Amino acid sequence: MKKIIALLMVAAMSTAVLTACSGSTENSSSDADSKTTSNSASDWSYIENKGELVIGVTYFEPMNYKDSNGELTGFETEFAQAVCKKLGVKATFQKIDWDSKEVELNSKTIDCIWNGLTINDERKTNMGISTPYMENKQVMVTKKGSEDKYKTAEGLKGATVVAEKKSAGEEVAKGDEFFKDANYVPVDSQAKALLEVKSGTADVAVIDYVMSIGSLAEGKDYSSLAVVDGKDFAPEQYGVALRKDDTETLKKLNSAIDEVAKDGTLKKIAEKYDLDNLLLVGKD
DSSP: OHHHHHHHHHHHHHHHHHHHHHHHHHHHHHHHHHHHHHHHHTHHHHHHHHTEEEEEEOOBTTTBEEOTTSOEESHHHHHHHHHHHHHTSEEEEEEOOGGGHHHHHHTTSOSEEEEEEEOOHHHHHHEEEOOOOEEEEEEEEEETTOTGGGSSHHHHTTOEEEEETTSHHHHHHHHOGGGTTSEEEEESOHHHHHHHHHHTSOSEEEEEHHHHHHHSSTTSTTTTEEEEEEEEEEEEEEEEEEETTOHHHHHHHHHHHHHHHHTTHHHHHHHHTTOGGGBSSSOO
């Protein structure tokens, strides 16, 4: 009888231990899920508590560039500052390696990418993307006097074409049938692509149309270059990228962009940089 009672007690204790362990596992899982949800929901709190939005940029005119006094300026710079004023935080700009932009965003080295970012399906899958605010396209740039030569695919045969790595320009240079007989070489930035053409080490650069506006004008560093007229590729839209699932910050950002557009601030900034005809928001 004593043996039977002892066996029953052991069985009861084992059941209690298993139940406790099971409950602990469920609680741990629940805590982990709660933490993940909390991390996503707290991104705006993290930014607000810092009092700043750290904005990842590269330098290219007219979006973000240094003026003659060494001060950062440009359409995106002023646009971001106006939006951050609405958000009640400081706009802090940090130069990044464009090739590593998503790594820097997800590691919280920066809080957003605001630098002529082309919206595509891959980026919408991996990041939170704002309301599109500007349209753009890719254009071919070559030395003045050579424009007609590269208006045909035959003229591009054997030519060296450069574009920024992991950019919309690279997608065109590598994927569009027009460039199939050209020799494509990736470079670190759009500015480097223009420099290669200017120096003669490349024949054609594929860059953003908005960059051509700021870089090829008279008196600018690349005024000896010209856009190949009539050869436009990959119509696109620009947006601001945030961390994926950061819905609270995205909602606040979109609301602030809408306010800056409606009160006319955005249009004034765009006119200053000859970009007002490309705006998708805030147009009359």
